[in-house]
Amino acid sequence: MIQARGLVQTFHTGRGKNTKEVRAVDGVDLDVHEGEVVGFLGPNGAGKTTTLRMLTTLLRPTAGTATVAGHDVVTESVQVRRSIGYVSQVGATFSGAYAGDEVVDHGMLYGMSRADAVRRGQELFAQLQLDGLWKRMPKNMSGGQKRRLDVVMGLIHDPRLVFLDEPTTGLDPQARANLWEHIQGLRTRLGATVFLTTHYLDEADVLADRIVIIDQGRIVASDTSDNLKAQVAGDLVDLEVAADDQVAVAAARLGALVHGAGGVDGVETDGHHVRARVQRAGRVVPGLLRDLDNAGVELDSIEVIRPTLDDVFLSLTGRSLRDADSADAPNQPEEVLA
Numbered sequence: 001m002i003q004a005r006g007l008v009q010t011f012h013t014g015r016g017k018n019t020k021e022v023r024a025v026d027g028v029d030l031d032v033h034e035g036e037v038v039g040f041l042g043p044n045g046a047g048k049t050t051t052l053r054m055l056t057t058l059l060r061p062t063a064g065t066a067t068v069a070g071h072d073v074v075t076e077s078v079q080v081r082r083s084i085g086y087v088s089q090v091g092a093t094f095s096g097a098y099a100g101d102e103v104v105d106h107g108m109l110y111g112m113s114r115a116d117a118v119r120r121g122q123e124l125f126a127q128l129q130l131d132g133l134w135k136r137m138p139k140n141m142s143g144g145q146k147r148r149l150d151v152v153m154g155l156i157h158d159p160r161l162v163f164l165d166e167p168t169t170g171l172d173p174q175a176r177a178n179l180w181e182h183i184q185g186l187r188t189r190l191g192a193t194v195f196l197t198t199h200y201l202d203e204a205d206v207l208a209d210r211i212v213i214i215d216q217g218r219i220v221a222s223d224t225s226d227n228l229k230a231q232v233a234g235d236l237v238d239l240e241v242a243a244d245d246q247v248a249v250a251a252a253r254l255g256a257l258v259h260g261a262g263g264v265d266g267v268e269t270d271g272h273h274v275r276a277r278v279q280r281a282g283r284v285v286p287g288l289l290r291d292l293d294n295a296g297v298e299l300d301s302i303e304v305i306r307p308t309l310d311d312v313f314l315s316l317t318g319r320s321l322r323d324a325d326s327a328d329a330p331n332q333p334e335e336v337l338a
């Protein structure tokens, strides 16, 4: 459904001698099959939106090729646009008409009859909990309502291939859960292919068959969530030791689990907490507890934490997706010339 080879996008920012080249997307290959739901994950500025804009024909690739729904994004852009739905990160622009009329006009632009567009539009309004807002102007909607209206606009013509750029950002938990259900329904009911970007790791986990991670314009991983997590070195075991003078003993015992006798490499202590990553923690923790008991170490608590997608990201890039998210995007251009 989507095939990209060596996609590159460079931007030039700044003026005169200060011109800088930003390689926003730096040689991306992608293969997405029909009916697949792919989560496209990466920190701010990684190149997600830029990749999506090339795939949806809004931006001509600097280099590389892509076919989307069987059509070339450069030479057959009209056919590509007819075959897809796109919900952009910044949302749709509206003309100032009622929300319902905007949606119907949009559907008719895609060749739907007025009656079909009204019927489908009203169905989507109900499914995305926009009941009663058909005759409201988009500018008078709340942020979350407008975001859901963006999704209706992207889906009105029942596209078989849908691109969603951070569709749930700004939605309350209940609206998010509702949209998740809707996205899952696109595949199960309509057999649609979905390519969505998100910063929410739980969202990618729940929705996506496959997760593609992009960092600094390059794909650094592409696999199922489970396989990605399995690559991370084990579960995190966190012991909370009752007394100060037992912390070192606990660290040595936990270290022995990780390395065999003697090593404490990879064991982290933090106040009364002693932590390390341990393969198949579920199997070895009972032995560890006996061992600590024999050594006279008393515990206040023990926690075993399965690897998360954030751990995957950290082990792949050396940075946490959460940290990267809270920081400003790198290379944010002051002024854009080209």
Ligand SMILES: Nc1ncnc2c1ncn2[C@@H]1O[C@H](COP(=O)(O)OP(=O)(O)OP(=O)(O)O)[C@@H](O)[C@H]1O
Pocket: 011, 012, 013, 022, 023, 024, 042, 043, 044, 045, 046, 047, 048, 049, 050, 051, 089, 329, 330, 331, 332, 333, 336, 338
């Ligand atoms: N029109 C442009 N001119 C110059 N630089 C740009 C332009 N659009 C994007 N960039 C830069 O390209 C890089 C990738 O941006 P992009 O919007 O694709 O990131 P993203 O992964 O979607 O990030 P976010 O999670 O913040 O939405 C960033 O460094 C950004 O500043």
Ligand SMILES: [Mg+2]
Pocket: 048, 049, 050, 089, 165
């Ligand atoms: Mg983006």
